[in-house]
Amino acid sequence: MKDQSYSLSFLVNKSPQEVFAAVNRVRDWWSGDIAGGTDQPGDIFTYSVPGIHYSEQTITELIPGKKVVWHVSDANLTFVKHKSEWQGTDIIFDIAPKGDQTELRFTHRGLVPDFECHEACSNAWGLLVGGNLLRLITTGEPQPSPW
Structure with missing residues (x-):
């Protein structure tokens, strides 16, 4: 069966190392409150938008110039019935x-159409990754919240 997880990709005129560095500057593209380290294997950080979204991510894979993986160990999405959908x-x-x-392929593995938050979360990732992160990679400048 084909994986139905949310995914998007884009090409940029930057090196894989530059793209990798931008991904790890999480505070410069993922709008919201971020606490904790975001650029070392094993780092645990939280992301929150008060009253809407809370999640805790652990960096489980970090291969310079090639790959970054965050595992969502806790989540509370206040706008859906099953608040821990991301967990x-x-x-x-x-x-x-x-x-x-360089191609960046972003996948939120497990964010599938059966999730109540799928549409809203997919739209948000499109703005954050396809907008903010893309602009950070191409300009080097931190990006303001898209909302």
Whole structure:
């Protein structure tokens, strides 16, 4: 069966190392309150938007210039019935050279259409990864909240 997890990808005129570095500057593209380390294997950080979203991520894989994986160990989404829908999911950034460009493939493994938050969370990831992170990679400048 085909994986139905949320995914998006884009190409940039930056090196894999530059893309990797930008992904790990989480506070510069993921709008909200972030506490904890975000750039070392085993780091645990929380993300929150008061009254809407809380999640705790552990960096489970960090391969310079190639891959970043966060495991969501705790979650509370106040806008859905099953508030812990994200718990146990993985947020994955695969980075690979494609000709003279670099491809970033983002996957939130486990964020599937059966989740009540799928539409809202997919839209948010589109704005944050396809907007904020993409602009951070291309400009090097921290990005303001898209909302």
